[in-house]
Amino acid sequence: MQLRVLGSAAGGGFPQWNCGCANCRGLRDGTLRARARTQESVALSADGKRWFLLNASPEIRAQIESFPPLWPRAKRHSPVSGILLTNGDLDHTLGLLSLRESHPISVYATGAVRRGFAEGNSLYGTLQRFPDQVRWGELALGVETALVDRDGGTDTGLLVTALAIPGKAPLHLERVRAASPEDNVGLRIRDAKRGVTLAYLPAVAGPSPAVQDAVRGADCVFFDGTFWSSDELVAAGLGTRRAEDMAHWPVGGANGSLEFLAKLPGRRILIHVNNTNPLLREDGPEHQAVYAAGVEVAHDGLELRL
Secondary structure, three states: EEEEEEEOOEEEEEOOOOOOHHHHHHHHHHHOOOEEEOEEHHHEEEEOOOOEEEEEOOOOOHHHHHHHHHHHOOOOOOOEEEEEEOOOOOOHHHHHHHOOOOOEEEEEEOOHHHHHOOOHHHHHHHHHHOOOOOEEEEEOOOEEEEEEEEOOOOOEEEEEEEEOOOOOOOHHHOOOOOOOOOOEEEEEEEEEOOOEEEEEEOOOOOOOOOOOHHHOOOOOEEEEOOOOOOOOOHHOOOOOOHHHHHOOOOOOOOOHHHHHOOOOOOOOEEOOEOOOOOOHHOOOOOHHHHHOOOOEEEEOOHHHHH
């Protein structure tokens, strides 16, 4: 299984366009040892020819252009066989609307995520220029689903299982409908030929048996690295909500996710990192603590082979 991190930041990217926090200021003026990051998305493939994207970032066009294996191989072609959505947040779905140039696409999502994006959304019409322009593959919770090539309908050698993970409905839907277990999922993606498994959980509200099940036995785990501390935004004077209020498990502290991840085997990588998170500072104590625990911090352009 081949993987390429196309984007590694939380919504807004790093630096964030309207943020003057210490991290964003330091990156802009060159005084901070850190890397700029676009919003979270990962490309993966079993054969290096047919690729799937995990989430559709608002920066999807630039992210595709940053990775030559995703470039067209004919006048009208794309190696992107499908897109898998872990939830309906805007930083995971807005990129779909940028794929409107009369090209067929496949999207895998739970029923709740599909309905939240497609129903009552007039902008969705831009992806309905011809019949079946978007083909939805439903991710039923706990059911392993084969990922197929949109062009030929052939098996790609990858299978995915969606597991309900503690989270919440997207902000724009919170007052529109009741919450559903399908609102936020973790993905277990298995390469049938090589027998390796990726666990992808970019949004995790906190510890649970479901989280344990999602990462169990995985060769590589991508995990929610949004905030370092519960009061990160409050302490910086940038908001009133704590990490848990936004359905994110803080990385640091006695009960943080780092303590959980440090006990897991295999490769463990934090992704969806918010612009305020101090672990972005590559010479800072938080960054060093993560690596001392055997955990990595994703960055745009990171490539892996499992």
